[in-house]
Amino acid sequence: MSDFTSGFWSPYVAGLTIVGILGCLLLLWVTSRKKVPASADNTTGHVWDEDLTEMNNPLPLWWVWMFIFTVVFSLLYLVAFPGLGSYEGKLNWSTRAEYEQEMATAKKELEPLYSQFTAKKVEELSGDLTAMAIGERLFMNNCAQCHGSDARGGKGFPNLTDGDWLHGGSPEKIAESITKGRKGNMPPMGAAVGGADDVKNVANYVLSLSNAPHDSVRAQLGKSKFTACAACHGADGKGNTMMGAPNLTDDTWLHGYGEQAIIAMINNGKVNEMPAQEGKLTAAQIHVLAAYVWGLSHKGPAAKP
Structure with missing residues (x-):
């Protein structure tokens, strides 16, 4: 209570x-x-x-x-025991304390299992069938709710099987994302770009960066207005992994594709958050999970366990 x-x-x-x-x-x-x-x-x-x-x-x-x-x-x-409003009871029992105790016991019992993987690099671990079987279960229990059971994501949730990474796809960056989580924030930029016509021009310029269908006249007019976006996405539109700014020159559209979707993004902005897992998973579990996620976009022959 x-x-x-x-x-x-x-x-x-x-x-x-x-x-x-x-x-x-x-x-x-x-x-x-x-x-x-x-x-x-x-x-x-x-x-x-x-x-x-x-x-x-x-x-x-x-x-x-x-x-x-x-x-x-x-x-x-x-x-x-608790039951009378916010009264905690003389024994100070709580479901949170019970959960934390059970989790601590479980982690201690699983420590020997994960100890065999901690010394291996992510690249090497991604070829270990035993480690990947464990990594898959960790993924299903902690990540699949957003990224999908096949890790291909959906609208607003990144595809982890391709080579497109908002914050970098190196083993270190993947582990960092899992551990600390990520907070993405694109502020509404309509006022900075100009009027409704300017926003539409910029949307067409953004489409032109990936050779998507667009109005070439509007795209040319929107190029100068794109400077308001270049601070994050770069002058060439290739994004910035340090800020988590998407690459606008590829064909990956996390929050929707097309002129109207881009106009809505410019006008309304977007806030996304990936929760940190360091409170739920141990460092060894995150290491195995990072190897599994890294392996999804780096397919190769798996080594025998």
């Missing part, structure tokens, strides 16, 4: 919980004192399905005491 955004909700939840438990006790007390008039044959007079008659028998004592024990246990549980 530590994610409450208002101080109101914690006492509200705690109060509702306590009232619910006390309500159960009150219900038991009221029903135990209420006497239902019964006839001479000890029935209440209620009959269902023609011949099912309700008897006027008290609850079994074992059931009553089990009910009371359950209520008392719930109160003790709420004292020891």
Whole structure:
């Protein structure tokens, strides 16, 4: 309950919980004192399905005491463990601490398995069948949600099987991207470029850089306005891996292709983020995963494990 955004909700939840438990006790007390008039044959007079008659028998004592024990246990549980709003409990137990402990135990148990790979370079490791089988599982569990099970990505998610890399495709850069994550930010550039007509001209100039279908007249007019974009993409439009600025001269379009898509990008900008994995994976796991990702775009004969 530590994610409450208002101080109101914690006492509200705690109060509702306590009232619910006390309500159960009150219900038991009221029903135990209420006497239902019964006839001479000890029935209440209620009959269902023609011949099912309700008897006027008290609850079994074992059931009553089990009910009371359950209520008392719930109160003790709420004292020891979280459950009353933001109250953390006397034992200071939390799902996060439990998760972190389990992860630490798992990493310790897996350490001998990964130790055989840490001394090998990424290029060498990418040919190890055993390491790549492990790398594939790491990829499926941590990367496939965005990049796809085949690593070919999709709109807004880079294809990892080609040679196009926003931040560099060397083993070191791949490991750095996995470890620290990446934050891409293209600010809206419409105002810097000029009016709507200027934006359209620049869009056509960008299309001309990769020999894509474009309006040559507009492209020529947009060339001078491209200087607003050259600070990141370079005067030649080939991008800048230090900044994560895409190469505009190839045929890779991460966020959509065509005049309208480029116009929308210039006017609206784009913010993308790849989450860092250093808190989830060990250095050895990242090393194996980097080798797997590097190998996706550097296909070659795999060595025997």
